[in-house]
Amino acid sequence: MTKGNAIAVLILGILIILFPQVTSDNYILTIGIFVGINALVAIGLTILMGYAGQISLGQAGFYGIGAYMSAILSMNFGLPVLFSIIASIIIASLTAVIIAIPSLRLKGHYLAVATLGFGEIIHIILNEWGPGGPSGFGDIPSFNILGYHLSSTVEYFYLIWLCIIFVMIFSLNLIHSMTGKALRAIHDSEIAAVTLGINITKLKIKVFVLSAAYASLAGALYAHYVTFLSPSGFSLFYSVLVLMMVVIGGMTNIWGAIAGALIITILPEVLRGFKEFDILVYGMILTLSLLFMRKGIVPLVVETYKKWTLR
Amino acid sequence: MRKIGRLLLFLLIFTALIFFSSTNSFCKEPYNIGAIFSVTGPASFLGEPEKNTVLMLVEQINKAGGINGHPLKVIIEDSKSDETQAVLAAKKLLEKDKVLAIIGPSTTGESMALVPIMTQAQTLLISAAAGANITQPVKERYWIFKTAQYDTSAVEAIYTYMKKQGINKVGIITITTGFGDAGRKALIEMAPKFGISIVADERYGPKDTDMTTQLVKIKSAGAQAVINWSVGPGQVIVTKNWHALKMGIPLYQSHGWGSKKNLELAGKAAEGVIAPLGRLVVWEKLPDKHPQKPILKKYVTEYEARYKSEPGTFGGHAYDALMMVVEALKNVGPDKKKIRDYIETKIKKWPGTGGIFNMSPNDHCGLDMTAFEMVIVKNGDWEILK
């Protein structure tokens, strides 16, 4: 991790600690929680797309596996929530390996449609065999550790953003390591990377699994926060939403994931005032931001700032 | 130095968020009620009339002087047919608007997602969705009520009628959404009680375009009748396919069928379709002394005059929910616990649009199969079956 990033993480940490002190409004904190959950999924996809150059339209599937597995394990098998979350991450990661091996041989549109296919199959499975079927199921135990139940929104806010801090540190370390260089090498030229002795297949699978692990962690946290699950939240629509976060935030910078999650999650809330028009305004904002901020917000801000200081 | 740029961005967005979310108006001591409906998204056909109904009622109530002099303010939130959005909306209503009670959401899933939140906030929720597990087990649903009839009641009405017709073997076709799934479960569970066997169990997706295959399978399984359980365009497509195939066995629809729009869309194909419908749809054909008739007449005519469309049974669920809360407020004032208790104990033989409600500590819905009339489509209109 570079010095700049270390300071950025520190600032993020301070912001997180301060935020609930500034606003005691549970509604805003709840939005903060969902921003965090989405950011977790988006961080994984940013590494996969921006650094390893692999597209995925199936993140909702892993998000769903994380949520459903953790819920089922803690509800039906009485596993402590912490363990059920870990177990669900492992299950999602194993699924990711199985999916990655055939899929990652494909490129571009083909990879996109293959991951889309897997994501939708997982969605159908949840619909057909998930507890409660399409209607979903409730009464999932809320997050608890060593007998202590997290009951307030503030506690959940801290829990989720603590996870993000860890995930950010891990991810920033990773992309600034030798492995990170290798990943970016794969992004720019697979053929050159492989002749330099980089086992691209293995690395791609690993990144894919990492993104699945982040998504499943997010799903599990979602399940134990909302305590109700139904398959509708884990469809292709969510995968597209995450993709949108990554692109709008800027996929060449991992901070873009958080910025993208922030914007895409908050936008509908802000647009509540528009009532019926919101989908129209939403589509308009997405289109315009894609047209005029091609690189995404964070890289744009960084670049503008650099240009500005150079003057 | 780039982190300063990042920091600025963060601050900018947070302030924007705070700015946008604090747009409260300053009325003089209004009673704040929250409403969460699926105004957009796949379940928007529910949320739309519900929202309209509430807007209309609030205007009427305030024009008539409000509730004991207090203006009524209903803050309507769109859940976009999505549970996460419903949770966010509920949090906003509870925390920001400090509402006394929430009516809605429109679907079972969204309602279920709100159960823990409402329980924790100790605030009344009157859902407009049908699922039985919204209010059951009652002990764990202390703060939760609903105004939509149970799916099981609709199934009961259908099966009772079928027995009279001598039908023993049915094929069911359901949509793969919460509504269809709940109906499917009820149909399968209750069949043995009526001595009915389900010979085919077919499904289709909410955006499917053709159900011929499923219907042909039902026919070839030897069913004496088809029951379709869905809302939205699916029920019209099934009706059209059923008509085109000349299946020779009757088609039953769920209680979601009760919209004139369906008759328009299906045209001739709808002739002979049977469904258990709330009296709202057929109020004109009710005998004058029926206790629901005056309410229905007022509601439906006013709604149609105002919105140039029919409210449907769903709008009625919102009507009942809001009127219950209003009545409670009138009698016990702005006290969350008292409002809840009033609804549990005082809503007895209470004629609403959905039926005659009898709430009790054991039943937070208060409707049974008598809320339905069996209705057949004849000459492009409804006709009550005896």
Add this chain to the structure above:
Amino acid sequence: MILDIKNISKSFGGIRALKDINFSVKKGEIHALIGPNGAGKTTLMNIISGVEKMDSGDILFKGMSIKALPPYKRALMGLARTFQNLEIFGNLTILENIIAGMYLKNQRGFLSSGLMIKGINKDIIEKSSSIIEYINLSHRKEEIAKNLPVGEQRLLEIGRALATEPELILLDEPAAGLNTRETKNLSHLIQKIRDEKGITILIVEHDMELVMGISDMITVLNFGEVIAEGEPLMIQKNPQVISAYLGED
């Protein structure tokens, strides 16, 4: 012998690009592969580095058959290459390009990378910097690679290949797009690599002056077949080679 090419054949959609190719590269030599356009030189390079599969034949590297190995394993054994149509990592800086090349000898697991048990240490940076100095790109160290002129991009590819600490480098038309001065520098660099680092070089090149100037041995391909082999002076006089280059055109 460091590299033995044995009976390699390859066809594309019915057209035989390579017919029964045989030749060997001696350790420590600069071996050139020449021939008119379409002779199959790049295909052969791709087959040796493992990027493309051959139909039949065998490749021995340091006496071992590598035909079944994926490209990255060949790299592990000490085989590196550059590309005719430049495959630099465009969005990385020069330094990062070289560091990526050092991945081979400095691999880290995912977990240890993420937990920063072993990051990119000073040692790696120093080694990379010395390679950049070696290829005379120190003044460009922190620049984004895609902004470099072609000549420097070619140097970068060679530097990146060196970073893997190979025993044999395949250079695929390293002088394409270079001016005379750059070509001269290149030929010095190639000789320096062989002389100072003892790395064997197999070079495909069109620039005859460069080839004749630095090669110890030349193999000539035409229409997918070896038509001549020998020292530069011999090849220059070979009538078959002359007709291949002048004849049909």
Add this chain to the structure above:
Amino acid sequence: MTLLLQFLFSGLTTGSVYALVGIGFNIVYNSTSIINLAQGEFVVIGGLMMWFFLEGMQLPFTVSLSLTLLTAALIGLLMERLTIKPLLKKGDLLLMIMVTIAISILIRGILMFKFGKDPYTYPPFTEGEPINFYGAIITQQTLWVIGITAVCIVLLYLFFNKTMIGRAMKACSLDVRAARLMGINVSNIVMLSFIISAVIGAIGGIAITPISLMEYDKGAMLSVKGFCAAIMGGLGRSRGAVAGGFTLGILESLTAGYIHSGFKDAVALLIMLFILFVRPAGMFGKAEILKLRKF
């Protein structure tokens, strides 16, 4: 046997729309290498605008038809000129795909604003009793859908092989640079491809609406299914998309008929994945073609 026939016809009907959407994908893909995920929205535009002119404004059938196709063409044109053209020079394909998603959301918003959330329908093209075909019952509209799809395929084939513009478009899809050197205005070709794909989507919508109704948010599902059809047939191959579309429709119908209707989408997806892994170039494509594609 009757059952099978019935399933097949049911599959052909849905498959027709998938095929038309798939062809639309391919036409745009060939000229730009973009996957236009707003493709399904044109089907919805077709159905809803047709209703608007036919039932809403009570215009005669042919007038309504031409106006609907004109509207779709105009929207396709606007979409290309306003969003795709400025981005095309930059060549970031992923960004362009995201833009098409954003546009599909925008179109959905506009349609909802104009038409509300109710489904719409209008009478079949010809009134009359369904046809009994060896025991299988086929409505006249089903025949219309299949027939119109067939006519579209033939017309497109003639267009791409017999007309100057069509050949120019084909040349563009093979090699943009060479096409430019030959004096073809590539920018106009791209625009034309968007217009044609929009019109084809709208035709599908116009034909299917009497059977399946149309509402503002049906497009996303159609985009996904049409995309699958295009992939199954091999991206960029219009005849492949036709085969892919019909295969997908029939597979869905057969799964619903013989296995279980709950799994029909899953089986279709599994088969698509199988084709992807075994023959990524599609059922009929050659592997070499894949290598020519940058994305």
